Amino acid sequence: QVLLAESGGGLVQPGGSLRLSCAVTSGRAFSSYAVGWFRQAPGKEREFVVVISRSGGSTYYADSVKGRFTIARDNAKNTVFLQMNILKPDDTAVYYCAASEHFGVPQDSSQYNYWGQGTQVTVSS
DSSP: OEEEEEEOOEEEOTTOOEEEEEEEEESSOGGGOEEEEEEEOTTSOOEEEEEEOSSSSOEEEOTTTTTTEEEEEETTTTEEEEEEOSOOGGGOEEEEEEEEOSSSOOOSGGGOOEEOOOEEEEEOO
8 A cells, every 4th residue: 555645735925935745655665656746726637747756867847837846755755845936826736746656757647556635735925
């Protein structure tokens, strides 16, 4: 069983920053999983945000967040971090982290086996 728990969401003004964390609990080594972040805004479909590979050596960002968001993982702490800077109202959504057993940097939600419950991020003045 693999459990993922997001934290760090909240309300922030446009231009501000937030840091999300995703803690992973698993009977297998944390490095067995690529970890991605997805988000879902009200009335919209869930969309891919960013992914980091098993080793942390590769990442892939959606164009909408490139240059503003940074993903990192600490395999010793079984945690993935998402630093979000220059936040915009369009970034408002529930953010989910997910673990994939695929190699590389999977971007399709169907490639992910395990999901967290999500954390709300609201960007508003």
